Amino acid sequence: MNQVNDQTSDIAAQSPGAGRRLHPLPVRIMHWINAVAMLVMITSGWGIYDDDVIIRGFQFSGFWRLGDWAAWSLNWHFAGMWFLTVNGLIYLVYGFASGRLREKLLPIRPAELVQTVVDTLHFKIAHEDLTVYNAVQKLLYIIVILAGVSQVVTGLAIWKPVQFSGLVSLLGGFQTARVLHFAGMAVIVGFLIVHVALALLVPKTLWAMVAGGPRLAARRRAKQGHLT
Amino acid sequence: MRSPFRPDVVPDAAILDDHKPLIRDLERRGLIRGGLSLGALVMLAGCDVERPKAVETALLAISRLNDGVQALLFDPNKLAPTYPASMILRPPKFNAYYDVMDVKPVDGAAWRLELSGLMADKRPWTLPQLQALPQTSMVIKHICVEGWSYIGGWTGVPLRIFLERIGADLRARYVAFRTADDYPSSIDMATALHPQTLLATRYGDDLLADPFGYPVRLRMATKLGYKNPKWITAIEVTNDYPGGYWEAKGFPWFAGL
Numbered sequence: 001m002n003q004v005n006d007q008t009s010d011i012a013a014q015s016p017g018a019g020r021r022l023h024p025l026p027v028r029i030m031h032w033i034n035a036v037a038m039l040v041m042i043t044s045g046w047g048i049y050d051d052d053v054i055i056r057g058f059q060f061s062g063f064w065r066l067g068d069w070a071a072w073s074l075n076w077h078f079a080g081m082w083f084l085t086v087n088g089l090i091y092l093v094y095g096f097a098s099g100r101l102r103e104k105l106l107p108i109r110p111a112e113l114v115q116t117v118v119d120t121l122h123f124k125i126a127h128e129d130l131t132v133y134n135a136v137q138k139l140l141y142i143i144v145i146l147a148g149v150s151q152v153v154t155g156l157a158i159w160k161p162v163q164f165s166g167l168v169s170l171l172g173g174f175q176t177a178r179v180l181h182f183a184g185m186a187v188i189v190g191f192l193i194v195h196v197a198l199a200l201l202v203p204k205t206l207w208a209m210v211a212g213g214p215r216l217a218a219r220r221r222a223k224q225g226h227l228t
Numbered sequence: 229m230r231s232p233f234r235p236d237v238v239p240d241a242a243i244l245d246d247h248k249p250l251i252r253d254l255e256r257r258g259l260i261r262g263g264l265s266l267g268a269l270v271m272l273a274g275c276d277v278e279r280p281k282a283v284e285t286a287l288l289a290i291s292r293l294n295d296g297v298q299a300l301l302f303d304p305n306k307l308a309p310t311y312p313a314s315m316i317l318r319p320p321k322f323n324a325y326y327d328v329m330d331v332k333p334v335d336g337a338a339w340r341l342e343l344s345g346l347m348a349d350k351r352p353w354t355l356p357q358l359q360a361l362p363q364t365s366m367v368i369k370h371i372c373v374e375g376w377s378y379i380g381g382w383t384g385v386p387l388r389i390f391l392e393r394i395g396a397d398l399r400a401r402y403v404a405f406r407t408a409d410d411y412p413s414s415i416d417m418a419t420a421l422h423p424q425t426l427l428a429t430r431y432g433d434d435l436l437a438d439p440f441g442y443p444v445r446l447r448m449a450t451k452l453g454y455k456n457p458k459w460i461t462a463i464e465v466t467n468d469y470p471g472g473y474w475e476a477k478g479f480p481w482f483a484g485l
Contacts, residue, residue, distance in 0.1 A: 052376045067279075071477055071479045074373070074479065074480065078290070078480065079291075160298075160301060165306075
């Protein structure tokens with residue numbers, strides 16, 4: 001896997017400007033499929049939630065719910081799940097096979113994490129180089145990927161609690177799995193708010209996810225600069 | 229020039245009077261606000277509050293595909309977890325498309341179970357006849373599509389034994405039910421033959437109480453609550469998709485757990 005990655009980097013270095021972009025086309029396609037699927041799953045999930053609330057007195061208003069009542073929220077949810085799961089699986093396979101996940105999200109150094117938090121609190125949000133994620137970004141992306149995986153697992157458990165009864169008992173029972181599924185949604189929505197807010201604050205990041213961003217050759221230089 | 233939108237025949241003034249409150253409500257500001265939030269909703273969630281026919285058709289098509297996937301996932305030998313009798317909730321939770329006060333009790337003595345469709349013996353059954361068949365008890369979790377659940381203890385004749393007794397075609401696709409509360413329902417044959425599918429006549433140690441389906445209801449450990457019709461009056465074995473009360477309103481048909 002290492003070898004393959006080095007090879008592609010070398011090819012990019014040989015022909016500057018013709019290399020792959022920061023966000024290759026497959027990543028961009030998967031990102032936007034995921035964005036729509038996530039919104040469908042979250043808002044239809046709120047429609048299902050409202051029929052039997054987990055937090056007493058807490059309901060989502062009709063404005064935010066997808067599906068005019070529970071039956072259609074459910075149908076949206078059970079349609080969206082295929083797009084979310086299949087797209088997410090392809091993304092993970094691609095991310096591991098291409099080395100992108102490891103390259104982008106690791107390593108996370110605790111000292112760097114603290115420094116980024118301190119900088120951010122002083123409103124020093126460095127986003128000059130899109131090709132390198134800071135420690136907080138790395139951590140947030142890892143958390144949201146894990147939350148997405150968790151949603152699929154807890155979702156499977158509450159969709160098929162008899163066929164996957166082993167999984168349900170591993171998760172602490174049907175109602176616990178249901179609460180975990182709700183909590184996973186809260187984590188993803190929390191990420192989404194920060195993610196969208198920052199993308200709007202630094203619009204070139206948003207544009208990079210549409211057009212692809214800088215060429216890979218630039219990434220290679222940035223990577224070397226980062227290492228020295 | 230005369231407006232092409234102006235009607236040739238002026239409507240009766242009384243009609244205008246009737247609609248005055250409605251017209252008064254059509255504030256421009258409200259329309260703009262409504263239009264904006266509708267636009268925002270469509271952008272945010274990719275949905276339309278009107279649920280257009282095309283979306284409905286697509287969602288129902290996927291729901292039917294999901295029915296097929298669920299049938300594939302269904303393992304006829306997989307048993308749902310069972311619980312000790314001490315965990316049985318008494319009385320069970322009532323849930324229907326109407327209030328518990330509107331339950332119309334069924335007279336067990338006059339009750340008959342009508343049979344039709346793909347079976348050898350279509351003679352109706354009485355309650356004592358049904359209770360004379362081999363009985364099974366199970367303490368299982370009832371899971372509602374809404375999300376709530378409780379543990380209930382049910383006793384009755386396994387539907388498989390009943391279907392075998394009446395010489396039903398066990399290769400047929402569906403078993404359909406009609407009920408005293410006009411709540412048609414139907415299940416796949418694989419689930420009908422599952423060992424945790426009962427024609428239940430008892431809850432805990434007692435006869436079923438009126439709100440919970442006396443004299444006979446369906447109880448399956450492998451399907452969501454709404455697939456379990458109460459006050460059953462007729463059973464049909466068929467290859468033609470029979471649908472059901474909630475299914476006609478858009479809920480998934482298979483609804484397997």
